Amino acid sequence: MIQKLISKLSRPVTGITAALLGLATATPLLLSGAAFASGGQVQSRFIQLSNSNPSATGVTYNVSFKATSATAVGGIIVDFCADSPITLSGTCTFPTGFTMGSTPSISGLTGFTTNTGWTASGYQCGAAASNTQVAVYTAASTTAPTAFSTTPINFQITGVTNTSTTGTFYARIYTFSSTSLPNAATYCPTGTTRATTLANLQDYGGIALSTANLVNITATVQEQLTFCVTKTSPASGCSGGGAPTLTLGSGSPAILGTAVSSDTAHTQITTNATSGVAVNMKAFKSDGLTAAGCNGMSRDNFATCGITGIGAFANLAASSGNFGLNVADGTGGTGTVTHNANYGTTVGSYGMQAAVASGAYGDPIESSSGATKDVDSTLTFAAAAAPTTPAGVYVAYESLIATGTF
Amino acid sequence: MRVFKQRPIASTVKLHKVLGISATLLLIGVGLSVIFPAYGDQILLQRSLRLDNALPGKTASYQISFTIQDPDAVGSLKLLLCGNSPLESDPCSAPAGLDISSATLVQSNGFIDMSISSSTPNTMVLSRPLALPVAAPLTVIFKLTGVTNPSAAGSYYLRIATYGSTDASGARIDFGGIAYAIANPINVTAEVPPYLLFCAGVTVAGLDCNNVAGNYVNFGDINPQSSASGQSQMLVATNAANGYNVVVSGNTLTSGNNIISALPTPDVPRPGTSQFGMNLRANTDPTVGADVTGPGNGQPASNYNVPDKFMFQSGDIVALYNLPENYRKYTVSYLVNMAQSQPIGVYVSTLAYVATANF
Numbered sequence: 001m002i003q004k005l006i007s008k009l010s011r012p013v014t015g016i017t018a019a020l021l022g023l024a025t026a027t028p029l030l031l032s033g034a035a036f037a038s039g040g041q042v043q044s045r046f047i048q049l050s051n052s053n054p055s056a057t058g059v060t061y062n063v064s065f066k067a068t069s070a071t072a073v074g075g076i077i078v079d080f081c082a083d084s085p086i087t088l089s090g091t092c093t094f095p096t097g098f099t100m101g102s103t104p105s106i107s108g109l110t111g112f113t114t115n116t117g118w119t120a121s122g123y124q125c126g127a128a129a130s131n132t133q134v135a136v137y138t139a140a141s142t143t144a145p146t147a148f149s150t151t152p153i154n155f156q157i158t159g160v161t162n163t164s165t166t167g168t169f170y171a172r173i174y175t176f177s178s179t180s181l182p183n184a185a186t187y188c189p190t191g192t193t194r195a196t197t198l199a200n201l202q203d204y205g206g207i208a209l210s211t212a213n214l215v216n217i218t219a220t221v222q223e224q225l226t227f228c229v230t231k232t233s234p235a236s237g238c239s240g241g242g243a244p245t246l247t248l249g250s251g252s253p254a255i256l257g258t259a260v261s262s263d264t265a266h267t268q269i270t271t272n273a274t275s276g277v278a279v280n281m282k283a284f285k286s287d288g289l290t291a292a293g294c295n296g297m298s299r300d301n302f303a304t305c306g307i308t309g310i311g312a313f314a315n316l317a318a319s320s321g322n323f324g325l326n327v328a329d330g331t332g333g334t335g336t337v338t339h340n341a342n343y344g345t346t347v348g349s350y351g352m353q354a355a356v357a358s359g360a361y362g363d364p365i366e367s368s369s370g371a372t373k374d375v376d377s378t379l380t381f382a383a384a385a386a387p388t389t390p391a392g393v394y395v396a397y398e399s400l401i402a403t404g405t406f
Numbered sequence: 407m408r409v410f411k412q413r414p415i416a417s418t419v420k421l422h423k424v425l426g427i428s429a430t431l432l433l434i435g436v437g438l439s440v441i442f443p444a445y446g447d448q449i450l451l452q453r454s455l456r457l458d459n460a461l462p463g464k465t466a467s468y469q470i471s472f473t474i475q476d477p478d479a480v481g482s483l484k485l486l487l488c489g490n491s492p493l494e495s496d497p498c499s500a501p502a503g504l505d506i507s508s509a510t511l512v513q514s515n516g517f518i519d520m521s522i523s524s525s526t527p528n529t530m531v532l533s534r535p536l537a538l539p540v541a542a543p544l545t546v547i548f549k550l551t552g553v554t555n556p557s558a559a560g561s562y563y564l565r566i567a568t569y570g571s572t573d574a575s576g577a578r579i580d581f582g583g584i585a586y587a588i589a590n591p592i593n594v595t596a597e598v599p600p601y602l603l604f605c606a607g608v609t610v611a612g613l614d615c616n617n618v619a620g621n622y623v624n625f626g627d628i629n630p631q632s633s634a635s636g637q638s639q640m641l642v643a644t645n646a647a648n649g650y651n652v653v654v655s656g657n658t659l660t661s662g663n664n665i666i667s668a669l670p671t672p673d674v675p676r677p678g679t680s681q682f683g684m685n686l687r688a689n690t691d692p693t694v695g696a697d698v699t700g701p702g703n704g705q706p707a708s709n710y711n712v713p714d715k716f717m718f719q720s721g722d723i724v725a726l727y728n729l730p731e732n733y734r735k736y737t738v739s740y741l742v743n744m745a746q747s748q749p750i751g752v753y754v755s756t757l758a759y760v761a762t763a764n765f
Binding site for chain 1: 453455456459460461495559561582583585587589590591596599643644702732
């Protein structure tokens with residue numbers, strides 16, 4: 001019985017379907033003939049968004065199209081819809097979250113003989129209270145496109161909040177041959193309905209736009225501090241340079257007399273510490289224990305301090321029996337490493353504060369205020385025996401402590 | 407027919423109590439969530455790790471500091487020391503030689519109620535009795551002593567995480583990484599040899615043996631009526647632990663077989679009497695000589711240390727000191743008198759000064 005009914009209905013249904021298809025195909029033709037009486041579809045049309053992120057605020061919509069003729073224009077309407085770009089379709093779904101504010105802000109008009117005196121307003125239509133879905137741009141008096149076939153009409157709607165929905169939405173553009181544009185009640189009788197005919201309509205056109213999620217790019221940079229102490233200047237990345245073993249004195253084997261003798265070591269600092277790096281120097285015994293208050297050199301594992309630290313930065317004189325350090329400002333690489341004032345760069349002068357031996361963290365000798373890469377500093381150690389300096393082999397073990405603040 | 411089973415009164419009371427407690431707990435929970443709002447997942451700022459000894463394998467103290475940005479309810483901290491990366495997402499390679507398991511917390515600012523609750527060679531959990539909100543921004547500084555540094559020089563990393571729990575369990579709140587460096591020491595060596603500086607001459611300008619001049623003292627024509635005098639200088643310095651002495655050796659003035667007798671003991675000038683002597687002082691009779699100068703401490707030997715009294719005996723120590731000596735300049739004054747009967751002639755003496763250091 002059911003099969004019989006289907007058989008009976010199948011032929012009429014097929015006929016109705018075919019009729020509807022024909023109507024759908026014919027609709028644009030009918031509309032062109034009825035509603036779009038005087039103009040045509042605007043060409044080279046686009047709306048460029050300054051930010052396509054859903055719900056983005058403060059977005060600028062750059063509207064551009066070419067008129068179909070030199071006919072003077074009295075106003076422009078731009079309507080934003082979620083469902084279709086078809087002009088005069090009778091419906092328009094509001095793009096969720098979209099707004100141009102209570103009154104659209106339109107500027108930068110070009111393409112007309114008179115580009116000034118235009119007034120921006122808007123229609124709420126499907127938007128929430130005090131918001132607008134439709135931009136209305138009205139000329140003070142009709143004005144013709146400057147060169148309709150070559151020069152586009154262009155303006156910017158600013159302060160737009162994008163729809164919160166990711167994906168495609170649409171704009172419908174209408175131009176009018178009169179400054180008497182349809183009012184809100186005529187244009188959108190309800191939030192989702194639209195007029196199917198518009199008085200003084202000149203040109204029209206639909207545009208597809210799209211919102212898209214931002215591409216999130218994440219990169220993690222790890223904290224870095226590469227610090228080395230070497231005999232000679234190391235290559236990039238603290239490569240090479242040799243162990244920082246220094247010998248003071250002259251001759252072979254080297255003998256320290258009353259004349260000043262010096263030798264150099266190098267530091268290299270690479271760091272991304274935002275607050276820079278501080279380098280302290282602290283004296284130790286060979287076994288890693290603190291140097292018992294001796295900031296100089298000792299011949300007996302720091303039971304005595306035969307060659308004493310010079311103290312404040314000053315000239316290190318022959319026969320002084322002093323030991324000191326001179327720190328040159330960093331060179332090479334990227335960034336700045338500067339000496340501490342107690343270990344300045346005056347040639348022949350040296351410093352060796354008591355804190356080198358007595359300070360919990362030694363004494364600061366150089367620092368950077370920010371990130372550095374491969375900055376090389378020369379450390380010059382010098383000593384001169386006094387006539388009374390007891391004979392012996394003197395040593396000093398200096399630990400350089402680099403502290404980065406990230 | 408529907409049957410209703412009446413709940414016993416006791417059970418109802420219990421249920422009410424349970425509901426009441428639950429409601430109270432719920433309220434407390436709501437209250438806590440209001441009082442202690444959730445923040446978290448921030449980077450700990452101003453992070454630093456300061457060592458008092460950056461030598462490989464040595465025992466050091468680690469002072470760790472950072473700033474918590476939000477008023478999180480922090481109950482514990484977890485420290486993780488790695489040899490490969492400060493990033494939370496990376497696996498952690500324990501640095502060879504590093505050991506914080508025996509470390510002691512000796513200083514704590516910011517979290518004064520914090521203590522070590524567990525540790526391994528490269529991890530440590532520091533706990534608070536309660537997870538109370540911090541007064542953000544809060545700078546936390548604490549110091550661990552007795553940490554054994556990694557055994558090799560290079561870059562190492564500390565990862566710090568805060569937790570709402572008191573045992574570093576559950577989701578962490580904030581995180582921060584720190585890079586620090588272990589570096590080899592600078593070894594400075596200098597050999598100071600045994601040292602004796604000594605020079606003699608008519609003059610030694612300043613305290614520099616490069617400035618020695620002359621070796622000939624000429625008394626001129628001497629006569630019985632007045633004393634003749636002259637002087638020379640010598641400079642001494644040594645690092646000998648037991649000091650030094652200077653010995654004079656030579657003969658008195660002679661001319662062929664004729665001699666001018668040396669004074670065997672200190673004596674004043676006696677014109678008309680044959681005398682030859684010396685001392686190392688400033689004299690007024692005759693006006694000659696100068697007292698010892700220089701930063702050292704040596705002195706003339708007692709027999710040669712009295713102004714206006716002179717003597718000479720070959721082999722005598724004329725100057726000495728028993729400790730290392732800084733520069734010391736001596737001026738030797740010579741006195742000559744002659745008797746009326748002294749034979750005519752050219753009288754000459756050659757004196758040698760020998761400095762001996764006692765190391």
